[in-house]
Amino acid sequence: MHSNRVLFRALTVLVVASVAAAGCGGTSSTETTTSTLTKPPITIGFLNPSGGPVPQPGTDTGVQAAQSYINGEFGGINGHPIEVVPCDTDTTPEKAQSCANTFVEKKVVAVLDGYNLSSSAALPPLTAAQIPLVGMIPFDSVTGAKPENRVFFAAPQASFLVGALQAFQSEGKKSVTLALVDTPSSHQTIDTLLPALSTALGIRAKGIYFSPTSPNFTAVASAIAKDNPDVGGLVAAPSEAVCTALVKALRQLNYQGEIFTAACTDYIKDAPEQAAGGALYSSNWLPTAARYAPPEVQSDLAIAEKHIAAVEGGTAGYYAYGEFALLVNLAKALTASGATASVTGADVLKTLKALKDFPSFLGPKITCGSATSPNCTTQMLLFSVQPDGSTKPVTDTWITPAAQVLGAIPGAV
Structure with missing residues (x-):
């Protein structure tokens, strides 16, 4: 399915230097405003579709921008900064599975799906480790066909x-x-x-x-x-x-x-x-539609646009705003649940599956936990x-x- 911009700088701290696993890495999420966040971090993986025949560079921009916002203005997750571990994918199942193995080793508590075409290959190792896959729209039809160990905030x-x-x-x-x-x-x-x-x-x-x-x-x-x-x-x-x-x-x-x-x-x-x-x-409101949006959406668009525009060399577009909304939704849900650095993947999945009439960022109110669908709305x-x-x-x-x-x-x- 389906595409809009140096991280926002006030005080910056290096939070993720690199991903050591062979073949994994990325340019995502290295500097954020975390000077006031002294509690242990919450670590999240990111399947970054940066290569292959169908790359989505805007997703990386959205994650960087959202991490800057969450660790800055938003105040982290109950005072805990988020650290994002990116791993580059290229549409092949082998790459997605390799990234999943890296995330298991890194003990992340959730993995962001950046509109990957082969995310289903990451599910077996993630599910075995009780690490949920969280996204907006499942671009892999196999991923989108079942609800187990995955939650997608937007429609199928x-x-x-x-x-x-x-x-x-x-x-x-x-x-x-x-x-x-x-x-x-x-x-x-x-x-x-x-x-x-x-x-x-x-x-x-x-x-x-x-x-x-x-x-x-x-x-x-x-x-x-x-x-x-x-x-x-x-x-x-x-x-x-x-x-x-x-x-x-x-x-x-x-x-x-x-x-x-x-x-x-x-x-x-x-x-x-x-x-x-x-x-x-x-799946969400876009900056080009701001004049027609409700006041609260206009405010959220201004937040997203400011941080996306501040990403050095970033790509602004549909996927940037979608991935920004994804990470903000996850942070809002975990904050409301009282999550701390001791949160587990199982805790994250339970929290997300229990969302009811949740006001999603730039999107509609959503209810997750369907017995037949990973999506929280249609x-x-x-x-x-x-x-x-x-x-x-x-x-x-x-x-x-x-x-x-x-x-x-x-x-x-």
Whole structure:
């Protein structure tokens, strides 16, 4: 599925120097404002999708920014600073499993999933060690199919596709053609899920693939425009560059339908007038939608934007804000539970599974602990791009995808 910026400096202390395990490491979370936090730290792992054919550099930015905020203004977790142990992944199961083994050795109490395509490979060692996997959206369909030892604060991937198609249908759209990067996990979406949704929702939905290593977006745009669908675009975007390239190619072909860009936003800043009329989805509020957000969300967006912008060489975008929200949600939940440095992975899992009507950061109220799903909500937002570059929600409330449709998808509800 589915992309927005030196750490905030007041007083800085080096809290994590490196990850010693071979092949693991990363540039994440090394300096934070912890001078007033003298209690022992709480250590958290981070599966950082920095390599491979589908990297997500914004996740690292979001974690750095959130750690700065939590150990600074937020005051840590009941006065305990958080230390983040990053480990770089590259979409391969072997790398994810190697990182999981490192986290077990480091005795972390939870592991952040940075929108990894192979996070399920990390689950066996983490589950054996009673270390929960915590994320926003499970990009690995195997991870998203069961609730054991994992909690995801946002909706499942299926919700975004179902919710968007529902909204398009309500607007009178009758046909949709969407592209997705060709990876093993993509085939469940294109080959199985999309046809099922097409039948269930009564909208003609077609999926096509593009290469993860050498995509030809002129060809992708031609394949989309060929049938002149009412909506054309992406199921999910591996990078902002993909969105920009596809939008440009569709405009060059004079495609007149609505362009759907998954969770991308950068292309809007480059050419807002050209982007106007397009659509994108999100699991949380975005800075481009701040003027339409409730006051409390505007305040949270200002916090996230300040710290994300302060990350040296950072990548701001959907994944940065999503990962910022992930770590803040975890910190808020553990703080409310009274957690200290003696907290265990089992304690963390119990705390998260017990969340009820929890006001998530930049997201809806969530309730976790479903017997069939790792996700704490099915709600999502769909935005329409305005001529001034802002993104306006298409509905007055969060979109809740049809339960009867999601019910046929393992782990969705």
